Amino acid sequence: MTSRKRFHQPSVLPGFGLTFGFTTFFLSALVLLPLAALVTMAGSMHWGDFVHVVTSARALGSYRLSFGASALAAGINLVFGFILAWSLVRYEFPARKLIDALIDMPFALPTAVSGIALTSVFAQNGWIGRYLALAGIQVAYTWIGVTVALTLIGMPFMVRTLQPALIEVQRDLEDAAETLGAGRAYVLRRIILPTVLPAMLTGFTLAFARAVGEYGSVIFIAGNLPMKTEITPLLIVIHLQEFDYRGAAALGAVMLVMSFIVLLTINLIHAWGHRRMVASAR
Amino acid sequence: MAGGIAVAVRGELATRPGRDTVRAVLLRWTLIVVSLAFLASLLLAPLATVFAVAFQRGWQTYLQTFADSDTRDAIRLTLLTAAVVVPLNTLFGLAASWCIAKFEFKGKSFFVTLIDLPLAVSPVISGMLFVLLFGLQGWFGGWLQDHGITIIFALPGIILATMFVTFPYVARELIPLMQQLGNDEEEAAITMGAGAWMTFFRVTLPKVRWGLVYGVILCNARAMGEFGAVSVVSGHIRGLTNTMPLHIEILYNEYNFAGAFAVASLLTLLAVLTLIIKSLLERAGYQRR
Numbered sequence: 001m002t003s004r005k006r007f008h009q010p011s012v013l014p015g016f017g018l019t020f021g022f023t024t025f026f027l028s029a030l031v032l033l034p035l036a037a038l039v040t041m042a043g044s045m046h047w048g049d050f051v052h053v054v055t056s057a058r059a060l061g062s063y064r065l066s067f068g069a070s071a072l073a074a075g076i077n078l079v080f081g082f083i084l085a086w087s088l089v090r091y092e093f094p095a096r097k098l099i100d101a102l103i104d105m106p107f108a109l110p111t112a113v114s115g116i117a118l119t120s121v122f123a124q125n126g127w128i129g130r131y132l133a134l135a136g137i138q139v140a141y142t143w144i145g146v147t148v149a150l151t152l153i154g155m156p157f158m159v160r161t162l163q164p165a166l167i168e169v170q171r172d173l174e175d176a177a178e179t180l181g182a183g184r185a186y187v188l189r190r191i192i193l194p195t196v197l198p199a200m201l202t203g204f205t206l207a208f209a210r211a212v213g214e215y216g217s218v219i220f221i222a223g224n225l226p227m228k229t230e231i232t233p234l235l236i237v238i239h240l241q242e243f244d245y246r247g248a249a250a251l252g253a254v255m256l257v258m259s260f261i262v263l264l265t266i267n268l269i270h271a272w273g274h275r276r277m278v279a280s281a282r
Numbered sequence: 283m284a285g286g287i288a289v290a291v292r293g294e295l296a297t298r299p300g301r302d303t304v305r306a307v308l309l310r311w312t313l314i315v316v317s318l319a320f321l322a323s324l325l326l327a328p329l330a331t332v333f334a335v336a337f338q339r340g341w342q343t344y345l346q347t348f349a350d351s352d353t354r355d356a357i358r359l360t361l362l363t364a365a366v367v368v369p370l371n372t373l374f375g376l377a378a379s380w381c382i383a384k385f386e387f388k389g390k391s392f393f394v395t396l397i398d399l400p401l402a403v404s405p406v407i408s409g410m411l412f413v414l415l416f417g418l419q420g421w422f423g424g425w426l427q428d429h430g431i432t433i434i435f436a437l438p439g440i441i442l443a444t445m446f447v448t449f450p451y452v453a454r455e456l457i458p459l460m461q462q463l464g465n466d467e468e469e470a471a472i473t474m475g476a477g478a479w480m481t482f483f484r485v486t487l488p489k490v491r492w493g494l495v496y497g498v499i500l501c502n503a504r505a506m507g508e509f510g511a512v513s514v515v516s517g518h519i520r521g522l523t524n525t526m527p528l529h530i531e532i533l534y535n536e537y538n539f540a541g542a543f544a545v546a547s548l549l550t551l552l553a554v555l556t557l558i559i560k561s562l563l564e565r566a567g568y569q570r571r
Contacts, residue, residue: 108556215405
């Protein structure tokens with residue numbers, strides 16, 4: 001007890017030992033130990049082998065698709081998510097509350113379900129796919145299909161991040177600007193966008209991060225052709241199925257590093273947004 | 283659609299005449315229509331498809347899917363997994379939030395980072411972590427084989443992977459809630475002689491109950507629907523290690539679309555139910571922090 005006292009501030013509340021012990025045990029067994037296995041597995045490779053695995057043509061092709069389609073999907077969400085969040089916050093229309101509740105659907109819906117459902121809607125004989133096919137656009141089993149699935153997955157992140165930010169926008173500033181003769185475009189560019197910019201960047205990063213790792217909703221619609229429509233998580237699964245644990249661990253390590261960079265970016269955006277807010281309040 | 287907009291615009295102009303209003307109202311309805319079209323094609327059409335395809339061949343075929351023993355085993359396995367994982371993760375969430383929200387200690391932010399980690403990691407990597415530990419060529423693979431214990435491609439692996447993916451949900455709901463509510467009431471109870479457990483059950487638990495329910499239903503939805511992580515550790519053995527989402531994949535790949543979408547319709551209903559409970563909690567005054 002005495003050694004523990006040193007690193008935790010005294011409190012009249014009971015249960016520190018019990019809850020600290022349980023939490024430490026749980027996190028060590030479930031998170032730290034498995035992470036250590038990944039790091040040592042990837043670390044036990046020769047540097048040359050590691051580089052060979054993570055820079056093979058097939059891996060590079062999968063990064064291009066995973067990161068490219070994720071960025072594109074997050075970009076689509078930046079535009080449509082903004083319009084959607086704006087409509088939900090600013091306008092009153094029939095079934096608005098229901099639509100608002102539905103935004104969380106991609107969170108709650110199992111990815112395998114959204115995967116097969118999107119595939120059947122966007123296949124050549126699907127409800128939407130058949131009209132796109134008339135225009136010569138094939139969605140299912142191409143990179144476009146991957147982007148569609150990743151857009152659905154990222155949508156709630158963008159909308160839910162933007163909604164509170166849009167509520168914060170000061171309406172009287174907009175009214176004042178319009179009274180002084182500013183057009184809607186000018187108000188959007190000079191008042192609304194600067195206020196919600198940190199939220200837009202955060203939403204973009206969150207949607208991007210979720211999309212890069214997404215597996216279930218993508219593999220059904222992707223077609224999964226090496227170099228063309230094969231995402232990085234699928235390549236990891238293929239390595240595992242061939243019992244190439246080291247190759248899988250190496251690719252996993254690359255993706256983990258990317259996740260950490262993304263998390264770091266989100267924290268930097270938060271700090272920057274906070275500094276901006278403090279500065280503008282002065 | 284254009285007709286609808288015209289009617290709406292005319293309706294608003296009748297109540298609020300003015301030069302700029304025409305453009306403002308037009309803009310408003312254009313944005314609403316764009317929003318709804320975006321949602322309809324990306325979300326509503328796939329949701330409707332699930333039920334349309336599931337019932338394509340009528341009720342009989344739909345029910346037949348659930349008479350199949352493989353489907354029943356998959357449902358049973360999913361329920362069993364959730365029944366193990368959700369209570370354990372709830373216990374962890376309560377312990378972690380008590381420890382983190384009520385005390386100041388070194389290394390607290392490290393705890394919080396570890397709790398956030400599964401949400402930032404690809405589900406495939408989550409599953410792979412346990413393969414690297416317990417798989418045949420993993421850390422403990424040889425030892426486990428010598429002792430005749432199987433974890434990967436068996437129930438324990440599925441439970442571990444599901445637990446990893448879903449344990450943050452309860453904790454992340456409770457930590458900010460407890461931090462915001464503060465310790466005053468607990469401190470008063472303890473000072474006046476209440477025991478530790480009595481303070482927890484009579485003071486803390488009632489304060490955070492909606493947040494707890496919120497976390498538990500999200501945890502449960504994810505636990506029952508997890509695909510990527512479970513897919514990596516399960517081995518897809520029919521009747522043995524096949525959960526509902528994995529069973530959907532098998533039926534789909536066998537071109538048994540009616541069956542795949544029938545199972546999918548059950549999981550869709552689970553998602554709808556989750557969202558309904560979530561909305562009810564928010565209406566009861568619970569606010570996420």
